[in-house]
Amino acid sequence: MKSRIFFILLLLNGLAFMTFATNHNNDTINHAVTWSSADNPHNINGTLTITKDGSLIIDEGCNVVMSGNVIVQQSGTDYGKLKIKENVDIEVNGIYYLQGGVIHYHSYYFDISGIFKALGVETQEIVFHENSTNYDGEGWEGIRFQSSSKLNELEHCIFKEAKKPNSSGNGVSDTYAGGVVFVNGNVDLTIEYCEFFDNESSWGGAVACNNGGSKIAINWNEFHDNTASSGGAVYFYNTDDVRISLNKFYGNTADDYGGAVYLDNGSDNVEFYNNLLYSDTADYGGGLAIVDSDPYIYSCTIADNKANTSGSGVYYTGSTPDFQNTIIYLNETDQVDPDPDNNHSHYDFCDIQDITTWGDMKSSDPQ
Numbered sequence: 001m002k003s004r005i006f007f008i009l010l011l012l013n014g015l016a017f018m019t020f021a022t023n024h025n026n027d028t029i030n031h032a033v034t035w036s037s038a039d040n041p042h043n044i045n046g047t048l049t050i051t052k053d054g055s056l057i058i059d060e061g062c063n064v065v066m067s068g069n070v071i072v073q074q075s076g077t078d079y080g081k082l083k084i085k086e087n088v089d090i091e092v093n094g095i096y097y098l099q100g101g102v103i104h105y106h107s108y109y110f111d112i113s114g115i116f117k118a119l120g121v122e123t124q125e126i127v128f129h130e131n132s133t134n135y136d137g138e139g140w141e142g143i144r145f146q147s148s149s150k151l152n153e154l155e156h157c158i159f160k161e162a163k164k165p166n167s168s169g170n171g172v173s174d175t176y177a178g179g180v181v182f183v184n185g186n187v188d189l190t191i192e193y194c195e196f197f198d199n200e201s202s203w204g205g206a207v208a209c210n211n212g213g214s215k216i217a218i219n220w221n222e223f224h225d226n227t228a229s230s231g232g233a234v235y236f237y238n239t240d241d242v243r244i245s246l247n248k249f250y251g252n253t254a255d256d257y258g259g260a261v262y263l264d265n266g267s268d269n270v271e272f273y274n275n276l277l278y279s280d281t282a283d284y285g286g287g288l289a290i291v292d293s294d295p296y297i298y299s300c301t302i303a304d305n306k307a308n309t310s311g312s313g314v315y316y317t318g319s320t321p322d323f324q325n326t327i328i329y330l331n332e333t334d335q336v337d338p339d340p341d342n343n344h345s346h347y348d349f350c351d352i353q354d355i356t357t358w359g360d361m362k363s364s365d366p367q
Helices: 002-016
Strands: 022-024 032-035 042-044 048-050 055-058 063-066 069-071 103-105 110-112 115-119 126-130 143-146 151-155 157-160 181-184 188-192 195-197 200-203 207-210 215-219 222-224 227-230 234-237 242-245 248-250 261-264 270-273 276-278 281-284 288-291 296-298 301-303 306-310 314-317 322-324 327-329
Touching: 110 115, 115 126, 181 188, 261 270
Parallel strands: 022 042, 032 055, 042 063, 048 110, 055 115, 063 126, 110 143, 115 151, 126 157, 143 181, 151 188, 157 195, 181 207, 188 215, 195 222, 200 227, 207 234, 215 242, 222 248, 234 261, 242 270, 248 276, 261 288, 270 296, 276 301, 281 306, 288 314, 296 322, 301 327
Antiparallel strands: 069 103
16 A cells, blocks of 8 residues: 555656646637646647637747757658758758758748737746757747738737848748748737847848738837848838837847848838837948838937948938937947938937037937
8 A cells, every 4th residue: 555655646746847738730720719828838830820710819928839840861852841852952942952861940930810919927928939959040930910900919028039031132021021020911010028039031030011001019129139131120111100119129130221120111100219229230220221211210329330331320211211309329430321411301309429510419429
């Protein structure tokens, strides 16, 4: 009897230390679903689809693990997106080719046409990340919002290790834009109190939006160490109802335009205010790049950024941005391109290093 009791106690003790998991294998959600932290970790083993009739609410404290590594031992085999062929190097434009039979990556993502809400709290954030045991630098492929007019929310979340192909030759589509978040069409989305880091894509290392009709608010977030060809952290294309406020952008990198943020092609009704941009790098617009757009930039600090070619703080062309009460200082070379001294009408109550003092403008160290 004693030996039986001892065995039961030993079994119960072992169960107390066991780790359980919830596996989501190519799930399609077409009704209301809620994920709980009691079911951690939530392993995503295949693209998860939310139809227009479906909704997913992820509760505080959830750990969302994006799996997807594939072990291949036979060459010449087609695994859908991942293909193996003999004596061919890696090609990253959507299909992966490798030499012989080796281990490589087949990544997954969220495809959303319904409602998606990840609602963490300050003390129990929701974490989205790659499977750390399999992570080989390829990453997962983010959250794709497709023309859903319903309110979607991301609050108190951590997003890391998302990666899409990074090349300026790639188009602005869900395959190449927005390492973590890609918005296409009529989407109502709020992102608040989140952290984005170590993410990568061609357009918008962390977040990208393509085409008008969306209503987007990005407030009180932290974006750092993200990478893209353009828009190291954030990229907007032809969007007209966007509020970006009270965010910190630092350590982000773009090969071409906008080390932290890139506003492109008709992104006119964009309000960019109370943001801090520092230690970001790009060829044009180390902190912020604006092309063919007329946004409102006010109460921002843009400092200690670097441009390899022009506009270490801000670069714009084909645009008439409205700058108000903004500090642009201590960036590596030219603070703004074109020179503010030749564009007085775009600036009110700003402090910009090395300009000629005129009107309500000044050039004094804000300390």
